[in-house]
Every structure is written in structure tokens, then in C-alpha cells.
Amino acid sequence: MNFLNTIWRNEKSREIIVQIFVLFCIGWILSWLIANVDANFKALGKDISFEFLFIPAGYDINQYLIDYNNRDSHLRAGIVGLLNTGLVAFFGIILATVLGVFLGIIRLSKNWLASKLAYWYIEFSRNVPILLHILLWHGIIINTLPHPKKALNLGDLTFLSNRGFYIPKPLTENGIELVYLFLVIAIIFAVLFFKYARRKQDLTGVQYPVFWINLSVIILLPTIAFFISGMPISLEIPALRGFNFRGGMHMSPELAALTFALGIYTAAFIAEIVRAGIMAVDKGQREAAESIGLKPSKVMNLVILPQARRVIIPPLTSQYLNLTKNSSLAIAIGYMDLVATLGGISLNQTGREMETMVIVMLIYLSVSLSISAFMNWYNNKAKLVGR
Amino acid sequence: MSSQTYKPGSYPNLPPPPGTVGVYGWIKNNLFSSISNSLLTIISAILLYYLIDGIIGWFFLDAVFDADSKIECRKIDSGACWAVITRRVGQFVYGFYPEVERWRIDVSFLTMFVAFAPLLYPDIPKRKWLLWFSAIYPVFAFILINGGFFGLAKIEYSLFGGFMLTVILGVSGIVCSLPLGIVLALGRQSKLTVVRTLSVCFIEFMRGVPLITLLFVASSMLNYFMPPGTNFSILVRVIIMFTFFSAAYIAEVIRGGIQAIPKGQYEAADALGMTYWQKTRFITLPQALKISIPGIMNTFIGLYKDTTLVVVIGLLDPLGIGRAALADTKWNGLSTETYLFVALFFFVSCFAMSRYSLWLESKLNTDHK
Numbered sequence: 085m086n087f088l089n090t091i092w093r094n095e096k097s098r099e100i101i102v103q104i105f106v107l108f109c110i111g112w113i114l115s116w117l118i119a120n121v122d123a124n125f126k127a128l129g130k131d132i133s134f135e136f137l138f139i140p141a142g143y144d145i146n147q148y149l150i151d152y153n154n155r156d157s158h159l160r161a162g163i164v165g166l167l168n169t170g171l172v173a174f175f176g177i178i179l180a181t182v183l184g185v186f187l188g189i190i191r192l193s194k195n196w197l198a199s200k201l202a203y204w205y206i207e208f209s210r211n212v213p214i215l216l217h218i219l220l221w222h223g224i225i226i227n228t229l230p231h232p233k234k235a236l237n238l239g240d241l242t243f244l245s246n247r248g249f250y251i252p253k254p255l256t257e258n259g260i261e262l263v264y265l266f267l268v269i270a271i272i273f274a275v276l277f278f279k280y281a282r283r284k285q286d287l288t289g290v291q292y293p294v295f296w297i298n299l300s301v302i303i304l305l306p307t308i309a310f311f312i313s314g315m316p317i318s319l320e321i322p323a324l325r326g327f328n329f330r331g332g333m334h335m336s337p338e339l340a341a342l343t344f345a346l347g348i349y350t351a352a353f354i355a356e357i358v359r360a361g362i363m364a365v366d367k368g369q370r371e372a373a374e375s376i377g378l379k380p381s382k383v384m385n386l387v388i389l390p391q392a393r394r395v396i397i398p399p400l401t402s403q404y405l406n407l408t409k410n411s412s413l414a415i416a417i418g419y420m421d422l423v424a425t426l427g428g429i430s431l432n433q434t435g436r437e438m439e440t441m442v443i444v445m446l447i448y449l450s451v452s453l454s455i456s457a458f459m460n461w462y463n464n465k466a467k468l469v470g471r
Numbered sequence: 472m473s474s475q476t477y478k479p480g481s482y483p484n485l486p487p488p489p490g491t492v493g494v495y496g497w498i499k500n501n502l503f504s505s506i507s508n509s510l511l512t513i514i515s516a517i518l519l520y521y522l523i524d525g526i527i528g529w530f531f532l533d534a535v536f537d538a539d540s541k542i543e544c545r546k547i548d549s550g551a552c553w554a555v556i557t558r559r560v561g562q563f564v565y566g567f568y569p570e571v572e573r574w575r576i577d578v579s580f581l582t583m584f585v586a587f588a589p590l591l592y593p594d595i596p597k598r599k600w601l602l603w604f605s606a607i608y609p610v611f612a613f614i615l616i617n618g619g620f621f622g623l624a625k626i627e628y629s630l631f632g633g634f635m636l637t638v639i640l641g642v643s644g645i646v647c648s649l650p651l652g653i654v655l656a657l658g659r660q661s662k663l664t665v666v667r668t669l670s671v672c673f674i675e676f677m678r679g680v681p682l683i684t685l686l687f688v689a690s691s692m693l694n695y696f697m698p699p700g701t702n703f704s705i706l707v708r709v710i711i712m713f714t715f716f717s718a719a720y721i722a723e724v725i726r727g728g729i730q731a732i733p734k735g736q737y738e739a740a741d742a743l744g745m746t747y748w749q750k751t752r753f754i755t756l757p758q759a760l761k762i763s764i765p766g767i768m769n770t771f772i773g774l775y776k777d778t779t780l781v782v783v784i785g786l787l788d789p790l791g792i793g794r795a796a797l798a799d800t801k802w803n804g805l806s807t808e809t810y811l812f813v814a815l816f817f818f819v820s821c822f823a824m825s826r827y828s829l830w831l832e833s834k835l836n837t838d839h840k
Contacts, residue, residue, distance in 0.1 A: 103665040110669060117696045124695045195508050196501035197515045211821035212814045213776035215790065220814065223806025412681040416783055423683060437691045441684060449679040456675075 121438075136434040137162075143429050145420045147336055158430045165425030166447065172342045172421065173408040179347030180407060184354025191359050202355070209352035214410050217345035222417045225337040232328050243322055249335040250322035259313035266309035267302075274298040338419035342411060350407045354400060361396035362388060394466045401459050405452055412448075422447065540801040555802045556812050562792050563812075566632020572624060576635050579612045583642070591827065609646070628706045632787030634816060639706075640788075641775040644713035648774065649767070651714060652721025656759075657751065659722060660729055670722070677719030682777055685712045690784040709781055717774040724766030728759035761835050768828035772821050779817075789813045 091097045125131065141161040144154050149167040152160060190202040209217075226246050230236065235245035243250040281292045310317065322332030365388050373387040412423040427444040431437055490496055502512045533550025536557055544552035556563065565573050586608035589601035616639070619625040631639065658670030677685075689708040694701070732755065740750045760767075782790040793809040796802050802809075 099663055103663050106663075106665050106669070120698055121695050123699050127699055193508075193511065194501065194504060195511045195515070197519070198511050201515050201519065207822060208818060211772070211776075211818045211825070213779040213817055215779045215782070216810055216814050216817065219790070220807065220810040223810060227804045227806055409681040412683050413780070413783075415683070423681070423687075427684065427687060431687075431691075437687075438695070441688055441692065445680045445684050448681055448684070449676065452679040453675065 130435075132438060133436075134439055136430075136436055136439070141430060142433065145425065147339065147420060158426070158434070161430060162422065162426035162443070165420055165422040168419065168425075169408070169411055169414075169421040172339060172346065172411050172414065172419070173404075175339075175343040176346035176350065176407050176411065177404050179343060180350035180354055180403070183347060183351035185358055187351060187355035188358030188362070191355060192362060206352040206355050209348055210356075212349075214345065214349045215413050215416060217349045218341060218413055218417060221344045222337060222341035225341055232324060235324075235329070241319075241321060243324075243329060245329075246337065247328055248337045249340055250329045250332045251335065252319040252321050253331070253333040255318050255320050257316040257318065259316040262313040263306050263309045263316065266305045270302045270305040273301055277301075336419075338414070338417050341417060342414055342419055346407050346410060349410075350403055353403050353406075357396055357399045357403065358392075361392040364395045365391045397466070398459050398463060401455060401462075405455050408451065409448065541803065541805055551808050551811075552805050553808060553812075555796055555805045555808055559792065559796055562633060562796075563789055564633050565635050566787050566792065567630040568626060568632070568635065569624075569630070572618075572626065575615045575618070575623070579615045580635075580638070582608065583612070583638075591831075628704045631706065633792055634789055636781075636786065636788045637775075637778050640710060640713060640778040640781065643710050644717060644774050644778070645771050647710070647714040648716075648718040648721055648770075651718035652767075653725060653756070653760075655718055655722035656725035656729060657755075659726055673715075674719045674722050677716055678723070682712075682716050683780055683783060685716055686780055686784050688712070705784075705786070709784075709786070713774060713777070716777075717770050720770045720773070721767055724763045724770060725759055727766065728761075728763035729755055731762050732758050764832055764835065765828055768824060768831075772824050775821060775824070776817060789816065 091101070137159040138157050140155050141158045142154050143161070145152055145161065145164050145168075147168060148164045149171060150160075150164060152164045187202045187206060190198050191206070193199055225248075229244055229246040232243075232245040232247050235243040235250075237243055241252050277298060278294055281294045284290055284292070320331050322329040322334075369387055369391065370383060373383040378386065411421060414421040415424040415428055418424070422444060426440050431440040434440070490499055503509045529550045531550075533548045534553055535544045535547045535550065536553045538544040538547060538552065538554040541552055541555070544554055561570070561573075565576055568576060585601065586605045589595055589598045589605055595601065614620050614623070617626060655670050655674055658666050659674065661667050661670070686709065689712045690705060693708050693711075697703070736754055736758070737750065740754045745753070779788060779790050781788050782794065785791075787795070790810075790813060793813055797804075797806055797809060
């Protein structure tokens with residue numbers, strides 16, 4: 085008895101006992117779950133195998149970035165879905181960032197009316213579930229936009245209808261290589277000039293208008309190349325043929341609704357993050373910068389933003405991640421993303437719930453773990469060096 | 472050079488310069504302080520005018536509140552056709568819960584406020600007595616809503632729906648996920664390697680996958696993990712998934728709170744000879760929870776909003792009822808009205824929750840500012 089008491093009173097040995105006990109409990113629960121799965125599968129005559137990935141999927145996907153038809157395998161259907169997830173996440177992130185930063189700045193503006201408008205926009209948008217945003221936008225596009233025959237015509241170039249949006253498609257012709265080449269040269273120049281200007285400023289204090297010079301170089305050089313090589317880019321303009329439009333680029337109602345909904349919903353969160361980030365910079369920083377005579381734009385760019393960035397980037401990344409995960413709700417309106425292809429139709433056709441869900445979850449998990457690894461790296465890098 | 476002297480009271484006090492105070496001064500300072508600011512005001516005002524004009528017209532003035540079908544609506548007026556809502560308002564609130572038994576939902580909903588009051592407002596009179604009621608409320612509500620005891624008719628889960636289902640899912644998810652979240656947060660900060668690793672794995676897994684895949688698991692796979700023959704309600708399975716999902720997020724929020732506590736607090740507790748559980752109970756949690764209130768409330772609001780996802784696995788929450796209404800040929804195409812109505816419900820409840828969180832934050836703030 086005394087001996088047991090001694091073991092329990094000793095911190096080291098007590099920790100080991102507790103850990104062994106926890107491990108034992110978890111192992112017991114896991115083995116119970118696995119035994120249950122085994123028994124259930126035996127009773128149903130099922131097994132676990134991933135061979136279904138290589139048999140023909142047999143269903144159509146209305147939007148694909150790589151070639152796909154219904155004789156391709158389930159694996160390829162899944163990849164098409166994954167690319168579609170990436171596509172909508174990409175558009176959504178751009179829209180959300182632009183709108184969110186804009187709203188965040190408006191929210192901080194001294195103008196009472198504009199600030200209040202932004203406030204109510206943010207409150208309305210983020211207090212309504214994302215699924216409702218998606219369904220609402222989808223409904224608006226499907227039910228209120230006109231048929232293709234009476235499509236809203238924007239300058240004879242872009243057409244909005246209930247079958248989706250049609251925008252001109254740039255076609256490249258011979259000689260385009262020169263434009264690409266000049267673009268690459270311009271970008272290399274911009275990077276080098278940026279580094280040079282920064283070194284110069286560190287050493288001598290001389291400042292160049294880096295942004296404007298780089299912008300004009302990046303725009304001018306390819307434009308010159310464009311004219312030298314005989315204008316090798318033309319636009320394919322969508323035109324009404326029969327009941328629908330042909331030619332140009334087509335954005336389906338589902339993709340458009342998802343992009344708007346994800347962008348508008350996430351923008352509200354990003355706006356709050358931007359606002360909080362800017363407000364987190366100590367008031368004294370701004371006052372000090374103003375008192376040494378920096379212009380308002382310099383105060384913002386050189387003093388406030390570099391410090392706000394440290395606060396803004398981590399939650400911003402996690403909003404991007406949320407947006408990507410939320411895009412899985414696409415299944416509610418029939419956009420064929422990863423969950424709708426592999427976790428939806430493939431699951432129903434092959435009856436392999438276990439395998440498809442494991443693959444889908446692993447893909448999302450690896451994306452989000454790699455993003456959080458990036459975030460940790462950034463946090464360590466951006467951390468204030470203190471004692 | 473002559474020196475000037477000033478004796479207090481020898482001159483009358485002058486009013487502040489015109490245009491710096493009062494309504495005029497406020498407008499000048501806040502709306503028209505510079506050219507760009509004035510421009511912004513004018514643009515905002517125009518935007519606001521069109522917004523209000525359009526909203527009032529479509530929502531109220533030109534709207535139809537009672538009609539038999541969409542076509543009839545359109546014949547009467549050009550605005551919103553709210554008839555799709557007014558004709559099914561019972562379903563939107565109670566789902567398919569039998570009409571004669573609906574008083575049971577009303578009673579449990581109203582008593583819910585009594586049960587939550589002592590938890591939400593610490594200063595309420597007779598708090599001790601009310602807390603007893605809070606403790607038995609879950610059993611009370613379960614018996615009342617589910618039935619099967621004391622002569623109350625048993626109601627099938629498949630009849631649950633509408634806003635009532637949202638509130639049931641949301642409240643039970645919130646109530647269950649807070650304790651689990653606290654345990655996970657403590658586990659993640661634990662010295663014991665096994666406990667820490669397990670907590671990290673659970674939290675990262677739950678945060679890494681979309682909720683909808685977890686709901687698919689709940690609806691199609693969870694039965695595989697149970698002994699053959701067990702069959703428990705989809706509602707319970709969904710609540711379990713919601714609890715796990717938001718517990719992982721709450722754990723991360725609370726971990727932030729725990730890490731924000733100055734090290735001196737622990738050292739002081741150790742110096743006083745406190746055990747781990749005493750330290751957790753009296754030092755860590757009170758401070759960590761206070762810091763993490765905004766984050767916890769945000770997670771709750773997120774969970775509440777996420778209850779709409781159950782429509783994807785076929786439960787009839789307000790969105791499911793709405794979609795069923797839209798599938799009716801009479802109401803085909805009235806999606807904007809239906810979804811806006813549901814959106815309004817969510818806006819009101821979520822906005823109220825976020826206001827409460829702000830109030831609680833300022834009440835518990837003991838900083839000397």
C-alpha cells in the first residue's frame with residue numbers, strides 16, 4: 085500500500101500511469117469501432133478497395149478545366165472536381181480581398197455616412213449563413229435575369245442571362261511569343277529595379293517613385309511588342325445562335341453565384357480584419373510619423389501598413405481557407421466541385437462511402453494543413469524581435 | 472511697452488466659433504470636412520437613396536401579402552410575393568410538427584429564455600433558484616418536445632423542421648461544444664505527450680475538413696461504426712458532428728486565451744502549492760475564458776449559421792421548407808422572397824448574439840482604463 089502511494093505521489097511516475105491509462109482507453113475505443121465496421125461490412129458483404137477509382141465514371145460534368153467525358157475514370161472526375169474547387173476559390177478570393185479591403189478602409193473613414201453604410205453592409209452580410217448567400221444569388225441569376233434572347237447587353241461585348249454570363253475570349257495568333265517575352269523582361273526589370281531602389285534608399289535616403297515606374301514599364305513594354313508584332317490578339321465575341329450564345333467565355337450561373345456569394349460573404353470578415361489590423365497599430369506611431377513631416381500616403385505605406393500587415397495576414401489566410409472549405413457547399417446548387425463529384429455522384433454510383441469520403445477529407449486536410457504550416461512560418465518570420 | 476492684465480470675469484464668455492458645434496458643426500466635421508470627403512458623402516447619399524427607394528417599394532409598397540399562386544401575385548402587383556411565406560408560415564416555424572401539439576414547442580421555447588437568463592445575466596435576482604431550473608431544463612425540454620412520457624404523444628424526429636429545428640440544433644450544439652472545447656484546449660496545453668498529441672490530432676482534423684463532409688459521414692457512415700443493428704436518430708448524429716466541429720474551433724480560441732495569461736500567474740499559483748486542478752479552476756480558466764469571450768461567441772454564431780447545412784443531407788430546416796415550397800409549381804421561381812425571409816430570421820438572431828457578446832465583454836472588462 086505504502087509502495088503504491090509512493091508511486092502515485094511521484095509526479096514522473098504518475099504522469100506515466102495517466103498516459104498509459106489514456107492510451108489504453110483510446111486503443112479500446114478504436115478497436116471497438118474497427119470491430120464494428122468489420123462486422124457491419126461482413127454483414128453487408130462489402131470490402132474496402134480503391135479499384136473503383138479506375139473504372140469509367142459514366143456521368144457528365146458541365147464544367148471542366150481539363151478534358152473530360154463520361155468514359156473517363158472516377159479518378160479523373162475527382163481531379164476535374166478538385167480543379168473546379170480551385171477555380172471558384174481563386175475567383176472568390178480575388179473578389180473577397182478587393183471588396184473586403186475597400187470596405188475595411190471605408191469603415192475607418194472619417195465620413196460618417198460612408199462608414200455607417202459599410203458597417204451595415206458588413207453586419208448584414210456576415211450574419212446570414214453562407215448557404216443562404218449561395219442560394220439567394222443562384223436564385224437571382226436563374227429567376228430574375230432574362231432568357232438568352234433578351235440578355236442584358238453590355239456594350240455588345242458581354243451578355244448577362246439566366247444561362248450564365250458570356251464574356252469575350254482573347255484569342256492568340258502567331259507572333260504572340262514576342263508579347264510574352266517582353267512581359268517577362270518587364271517583370272524581371274521591375275523586380276530588379278525594386279531591389280535597387282530599396283538598397284539606394286537604405287544607403288542614401290533617396291526615394292524613387294518605384295510603383296509608378298514599374299507599373300508603366302509592365303504596361304508599356306508588352307503594348308509596344310503587341311503593336312510591333314502586328315496585334316496578335318483578337319477577341320472572340322459571344323453571339324446569339326438559336327436559343328443560346330456561342331463563342332466567347334462562358335461563366336455558368338452556378339459558378340457566378342458561388343463566386344459572388346463566397347466573395348461577398350468573406351469580404352465582410354476581411355473588412356473587419358483589415359479594420360482591426362489598422363486600428364491595432366499604436367496611435368503614437370501615426371502621430372510620430374506625422375510630426376516628422378511625412379505625407380499622409382507615406383504615413384500609411386511606410387509606417388501603418390507594414391505594422392498592420394503583421395496583424396492582418398494570419399487571420400486573412402484563415403479566411404481564405406474558410407472560403408475554400410465553404411466552396412464545398414457548391415453541391416447545394418449543382419456546381420461540380422470535389423465534394424459533388426467524388427463525394428457525391430461517384431459515392432452514389434459505386435456505393436463506396438468509406439473510400440470516397442476518406443479521399444475527399446484527406447485532400448481538404450492536406451490543403452488546410454499546408455496553409456497552416458505556411459501561416460506558422462510567416463508568424464515566426466514576422467514576429468517582432470524582442471527580448 | 473505696456474503690459475496687459477486680465478481679470479477673470481471682466482469680459483463675458485464668448486460662444487464657440489460658429490460652425491464648430493451643434494448640428495451644423497457635426498455635419499461639417501463628419502460629412503463635408505474636405506473635397507474628397509464631400510464627394511464620398513454625395514456618392515453614399517445617392518446609393519442610399521436608391522437602396523431605400525428600391526427596398527421600400529419592392530418589400531412593402533408593391534408587395535403582395537396574400538394570394539393563391541405566383542401568377543395571381545403578379546396580377547395584383549409588381550413587388551415581392553410574400554404569399555409564399557404567409558401561406559406556409561406554420562411550416563417555416565414548426566416544420567411538420569402536428570398542429571395540435573405545437574403548444575409544446577412554444578412552451579419549451581419561452582421557458583428556454585428563463586433557463587438561459589441566469590447563465591447570460593449574472594446580476595439577475597433569485598439567480599440561485601433559476602440556476603436549478605437551468606440544470607433540469609434539458610431534460611424538461613427533451614420530454615416536452617420529444618414526448619413519450621406523462622401522456623405526451625411521442626413525436627417522430629422526421630417531423631421536426633423549420634426554425635424550431637434550427638434552434639434545437641444550434642442550442643444543443645452550443646451547449647455541448649463549450650465543455651468539450653474547454654477539455655480539448657486544456658488537453659492541447661497539457662504536459663502529457665499522449666494527451667497533447669491526441670488533442671492536436673482531433674482539433675486539426677476537425678478544423679481541416681469542411682463541415683459538409685462531416686455531415687455526410689453522419690448521414691451515411693456513422694452507423695458502420697456502431698454495433699450491427701443499432702440505429703440512432705439522424706438528429707442525434709448531426710448534433711454530435713456539430714458539437715465535435717465547433718468544439719475544435721472553441722478549443723483553439725480558448726488556447727489563445729490560455730496562452731495570453733502572463734506566466735507570473737502560474738508561477739504564483741505554483742508558489743502557493745496549488746494542484747493542477749486547483750490551478751485550472753481558479754487561475755487559468757477564469758482568465759482564459761474572459762479573454763476568449765468574443766472568439767467563443769463568434770464560434771457559436773458560426774455554428775448557429777452552419778445549422779443550415781443540414782438541408783444538404785435532407786433535414787427540413789427553414790431552407791429545406793423553403794426549397795420544398797419552391798418546388799411547388801404554384802410558387803415556382805419565388806426564391807428571392809423565400810431566401811430573404813429566412814435570411815432575415817438568421818440576421819436578427821445572429822445580430823442579437825453578437826450584441827450580447829459586446830455587452831458581456833464590456834461588463835467583464837476589469838482593466839483600469
